[in-house]
Amino acid sequence: MFYFTFLGFLCIILDNVSSQATSGVVNGAFYLCLPTGTVCPTVGGGTNTIDPRIVTPTGTVTPNVCPAGSTPCFGTNTACGTRFITPNMTTPGSASFGAYPWQAYLRNATSAYAGSGVLISPYYVITAAHKVYLNVNTPTAVTVLMGVYNPVNLVNVQTSTVTRIAVHPSFVASTLINDIAVLQLTQPIVLGIYTNINTACLPAAGTTFVGQQCAVSGWGQSAFSIFDAPSNPQRQIFVSIVNYATCRASFAQANLLANNVDMYLDPNGEICAGGVAMIDACTQDGGAPLVCPSTTNVYSIAGLVIWGKNCGQQNVYGVYVSVPFYLAWIQSQMTTPAG
Structure with missing residues (x-):
């Protein structure tokens, strides 16, 4: 992913205890099982909402919800779209640890790094459909990791397999039109435990971000012909969102899409940003x-990375799913699992 001389390294992802921890929900409270004796961490100076020795209003004791040798740490309510650190938000390059707590790191059966997504609730991640559509019938082959910063040193990471993949019914793999999917997680991501994990906010329907400078983060290649993903650590850039006419005029150039521009560029479901070398x-x-x-x-989530022409060319924009356009469909796919 991104810019000048920054190089990443192809790497094997290493597991640690926190990345494999069990999580769940009991009596309406989300918990993360950590080794017995661990002091339960909380973000923002908060406190645990429930003591691990739960007693219901009827006086009955809830059975131990964690495997032997572990104890539940209970999460707290956190506001979407907020950070728990003060990151460097002016310099493109390496991101600060915890700067993008909503970014999901995807694995599948054939790749230790398969792309990104964004956490929108404890049970749901949105991503580009082209990253997951081949696993619609095998969703558990996809794993979501939250809190990843350095892919070879997973610190304070939570992991879940995927139990359901909802791909937009009008997705076209050949042109990446309607390129959006919702992933339902097998076990919840517990918020309020670690400072590097939180949700991003969904935008209101019809929101326009044209003219705003926004942030993109990830672990992709540093250049189109340098196969160094996943980068180490996570990187960031800042791009301005442009209107559709500007974007279309760029891609309509003879050396880009020319007369095929309207086959690939969707004026409603896509937005464009960048254009800086x-x-x-x-x-x-x-x-x-x-x-x-x-x-x-x-x-708030303005878009999801989907396609471009080469990488980092002057006056050639990156193309993103327009999340506001798909808000109703996203929400229709979110049915909170029973706890």
Whole structure:
């Protein structure tokens, strides 16, 4: 992913205890099982909402929900789109640890790194459909890791397999039209435990982000012909969102899409950003979130990385799924699992 001389390294992902921890929900509270004796961490100076020795209103004791040798740590409610650190948000390059707590790191049966997504609730991640559509009938082959920063040193990471993949019914793999999918997780991501894990906010329907400078992060290639994904550590760039006419005019050039521009570029379901030399998302960044801040620095999801022409060319834009356009469909796929 991205820019000038930054190089990543092809690497094998190593598991640690936290990345394999069990999580769930009991009596309406989300918990993460950590080794017995662990001091339960919380973000923002909060406290655990429930003591691990749960007693229901009827006076009955809830059975131990964690495997032997582990104890439940209970999460807290966190506001979407908020960070629990003060990151470097001016310099493209390596991101700060915890700067993008909503970014999901995807694996599948054939790749230790298969792309990105974004956490929108404890049980749901959205991503580009082209990253997961081949696993619609084998969803458990896809694994979501939350909290990844350095792929070879997983610190405070939570992991879940996927139990259901909902691909947009009008997705076209050959042109990447309607390139969006919702992943339902097998076990929840527990919020309020670690400072490097949170949700991003879904935007209101019809929101336009044109003219805003927004952030893209990920672990993709550093250049179109440099096969160094996943990068180490996570990287970031900042791009401005342009209107459709500007984007179309660029891609209609003879050396880009020419007369095929309207076959690939969707004026409703896609947005464009970037166009600055050497500042761009790149191959293997598919599904990575494009997030935009409010005046109070609460981040909403404007888009998801889907395609481009080469990487980082001047006046050639990156193309993203327009998340506001698909808001109703996304919400229709979210049916909270019973706890």
